[in-house]
Amino acid sequence: MSEQEAPLVAVIMGSKSDWETMKHTRDTLEKHGVSHVCRVLSAHRTPQKTAEFVESSVEDGTKVFIAAAGGAAHLAGVVAAHTVLPVLGVPLQAWSLDGLDSLLATVQMPRGIPVGTLSIGKAGAINAALLAISILSIEEPELGKKLWEDRNAQAKAILAEKLE
């Protein structure tokens, strides 16, 4: 893969069952025309492949990583251990504790290895894409314009809401 063609955003999730939530990340990136790749990779079951994927993606020109996991959600941290590019974490509700475990395991990173953490679940899946686009918009002002258009559309929609 040549650098130009490498996807700008790599979306990694710990299990295929996360896809129901994380396809909202994909949808949001697509809607904004941002190239991306989505992969199932596990911090614990495929540690070596995860490291290799991160390193080769960086080499190929990926700029932002999004990692989503639930429970003892180590994926974003493990990704961050292998790159100094921005890593965004999406805590997913797992089998108990309503997302609190995933949130704390994603956000409470020790000094030195940052993970920018978004909301638990679907809201976070969408927002991770938006933050990635926002990061890319620094270089590419067109993306920022589209983000504003979206915000304006959201605002218009809100102001048009009729209660009953």
Added chain:
Amino acid sequence: MSEQEAPLVAVIMGSKSDWETMKHTRDTLEKHGVSHVCRVLSAHRTPQKTAEFVESSVEDGTKVFIAAAGGAAHLAGVVAAHTVLPVLGVPLQAWSLDGLDSLLATVQMPRGIPVGTLSIGKAGAINAALLAISILSIEEPELGKKLWEDRNAQAKAILAEKLE
């Protein structure tokens, strides 16, 4: 202020008492040679000034915002409401609940308005700076190199630790 001279990172905190923690953000940005400005501005006490500061900073060329607050920590969200540039949130331990309130009030943003949230307190203050630098490194590879140098230095230091 001309765009070239505008600080790349704007660091906002809700109260002067946050400075003890947030000066670690400043120190980290300085160490990496990233231009920045640090300001006390409140989501609730100076909402208009906060909005104006965000908007004028964007106009002047600021690329990343870091906002730190405690308790019902609305500052990062309010900053994010006024820009589509990346906003990073640092939840600060407040007068009770050991940072849980600040964390939830910073991270649980609704879909559409992302805040990349870091760890509670000092670790988050340092990591917000590192994530901001990491974002800027996409455009400026020198910053990325320095981030790796730091990581390598950290790794070396860890491997050199003697336990007694």
Added chain:
Amino acid sequence: MSEQEAPLVAVIMGSKSDWETMKHTRDTLEKHGVSHVCRVLSAHRTPQKTAEFVESSVEDGTKVFIAAAGGAAHLAGVVAAHTVLPVLGVPLQAWSLDGLDSLLATVQMPRGIPVGTLSIGKAGAINAALLAISILSIEEPELGKKLWEDRNAQAKAILAEKLE
């Protein structure tokens, strides 16, 4: 709108999906004959409109604000930043954490900007209306009488309950 005709209570919610809960606020205000207006306005998506709405409502004669939101529930705090009239907050259960995030983000306001916070969800929606009426009853004793009638009716109903 002349001041006399302005609704006494303004009810704001962050999203139309909150209406299912917040219509209980409306119902309670209606039952007590208190003029009101209900609006969808977002702290993050329509910050300027929210501020304008609060300021023009105050000018028109609104006396109490009720703001309801979920997750990083900043709406009540943002309303309170634009008025010194009483602001009541209703934390709504959001997509995770069972309302704890909404509660902490609404209630833990820093000194200087109070938000009187009610219970999470429907109980809070009803109680916000009752507290608003209670506030207005200071000027208008008829409202207080009706509140007592309601309490007496509630008490009577309880005492009439048959367990099987």
Added chain:
Amino acid sequence: MSEQEAPLVAVIMGSKSDWETMKHTRDTLEKHGVSHVCRVLSAHRTPQKTAEFVESSVEDGTKVFIAAAGGAAHLAGVVAAHTVLPVLGVPLQAWSLDGLDSLLATVQMPRGIPVGTLSIGKAGAINAALLAISILSIEEPELGKKLWEDRNAQAKAILAEKLE
């Protein structure tokens, strides 16, 4: 006591040890020239006296109640059971759990009996006074003006902060 002379705000706390926090309520009310009375009364140890105090205060012309307690903080709820005037609750950090018990026991009132709850501890003590003043300002616009003056002073102070 004639109605004219009755204190407008009654501040009740469950134990004398709460006074260290609640004197900030008193100070704030005094600073704004709002008449008030502060009393130690317990929901559990002096239930009858608490009820009598609430009822006689109402008769004498008190308009707002502030109740502060820690742990299984029932005081505000018990006060609210005896009046339809506004009752504001201040959850105080008790012997464990960092204020979470006090917060939940104060705020999670069942439908029908509202308590407007403020932040945990000192911030809440100050904010309860401010919300009480804000409620009284509906009738007495001078109080509202002073609240704005304070806000402006706060804003000015924030904008004047120098970080080192």
Added chain:
Amino acid sequence: MSEQEAPLVAVIMGSKSDWETMKHTRDTLEKHGVSHVCRVLSAHRTPQKTAEFVESSVEDGTKVFIAAAGGAAHLAGVVAAHTVLPVLGVPLQAWSLDGLDSLLATVQMPRGIPVGTLSIGKAGAINAALLAISILSIEEPELGKKLWEDRNAQAKAILAEKLE
């Protein structure tokens, strides 16, 4: 009612909707042949009647009180304020927070006014009855014998369980 005929255990709950859980208290008391009365009474909506009920029950010969409530569950504490007889509290899951609010509001009583708190929900409803019987068994050894018979039956049932 003459003292001999007064029910030994009074079971109070804050709302009729609690009966679905609390009928397990009734069933357990019935199974053990312990006289009892079940009533809906509210700490907040019928405070005077609650106090009167407690006081007259004591006078009539009731020996143990069981009080169940959810949310800011003040009922057991309010009962305990009116008697020095044993008061047992059952925290009921309410509209949010999965019973944590009810538990903390019931159990964290200040020194001087004890409430013996049982498990959240149905397990607590049954156990409150068993603890009441256990208290009464001090005077009436027959009750204790029957409690042991039950335990033995439980043990037997457990030991007879077949897993597939």
Added chain:
Amino acid sequence: MSEQEAPLVAVIMGSKSDWETMKHTRDTLEKHGVSHVCRVLSAHRTPQKTAEFVESSVEDGTKVFIAAAGGAAHLAGVVAAHTVLPVLGVPLQAWSLDGLDSLLATVQMPRGIPVGTLSIGKAGAINAALLAISILSIEEPELGKKLWEDRNAQAKAILAEKLE
């Protein structure tokens, strides 16, 4: 030991370090003239001795058990497994989590084996003694009178408090 001379209340704690809190249980029992014994016994380190102590105490005439422990606080549950007499649990703050672990491990007993749980820490230590006395007062009305005297003294003390 003959039955008459057996202590009415047995107070068990998991470690000698709990004594600093639990001597308040002892003091309260002493003040009310209730015979008691205090012992260090562990659910995990001396399970057999704990069972034997409970069984022999019952035989000797003990009527109420108080068990205090921290962390995975199993002591009260283990005591309750060996007697059908009333068992009261005091959750003690342990090495982390501010008493939440101790509370949940003490109170959330499965149906069939009740533990009447008091507040976390010192308040619970005092209240466990008071609830034990309250249980014994059913047979011995003098104890109930003294409990009321104490309550009245508490009430008087509260009503006599001067704030500054």
Added chain:
Amino acid sequence: MSEQEAPLVAVIMGSKSDWETMKHTRDTLEKHGVSHVCRVLSAHRTPQKTAEFVESSVEDGTKVFIAAAGGAAHLAGVVAAHTVLPVLGVPLQAWSLDGLDSLLATVQMPRGIPVGTLSIGKAGAINAALLAISILSIEEPELGKKLWEDRNAQAKAILAEKLE
């Protein structure tokens, strides 16, 4: 039972209703060809039988214990009190609090009596079996090989996942 034939792993659960979760422990042990026995035994309802079962199992050659319970989950701790062999705990979601009570009651053991605690619920049920096998694999390298085969199969499955 002769030592050779004794099951290597004993799986104990507090109630038959736990079997729906714990049969995953059984399935995992079976799949790896590890001899085992599954029993319902209660820390509170059959304390003596639980102790006897642990002691006789040890004598017969059992090497690892797995104990699962919910709520005030004392079972693993009680098992650990009767053996110095490895005891693994599985916290099961009970009637409230989403497994937090079970987790804290299982894991927060005092120094001296360790319980190796796994995830809440089904994930923990499977992992307890895997950790038991892992412990046994120290003596029996074949088991370790099979664990690696499984890991490799898991990794392969993950790498083969197609997202739409």
Added chain:
Amino acid sequence: MSEQEAPLVAVIMGSKSDWETMKHTRDTLEKHGVSHVCRVLSAHRTPQKTAEFVESSVEDGTKVFIAAAGGAAHLAGVVAAHTVLPVLGVPLQAWSLDGLDSLLATVQMPRGIPVGTLSIGKAGAINAALLAISILSIEEPELGKKLWEDRNAQAKAILAEKLE
């Protein structure tokens, strides 16, 4: 290093500041004459070295791993990703949230990769050593005998405690 001489237990911690707690692991292993090695290695700062250390330790004959970390405590999970030998996790109190983050990030592992988690902090540090010894005692009965001697000494000490 030949297999015979390899330490049986490898103790890894994320930072040198963890040593104050983790030296209790070392002390306990030493007291029981179990060979061990203690190392500072980070899941995030030295991921490759951590993996290499685990793999070479396994090759050299290490049988049990103990990993301790705080905050988003990924270390034990990362170790478990590189071995099928038993991995024990010790959650350490970090900069906020009193150990809850560390506990959840250590214990809530997804199915397939178990970590046997001990108590938060010092109790867990000691218990991890004891559980490791307990695991090794399966092969080496002398270790089990010494564990029982210790337990008996603990029991004796408890039974000898004098309360004043």
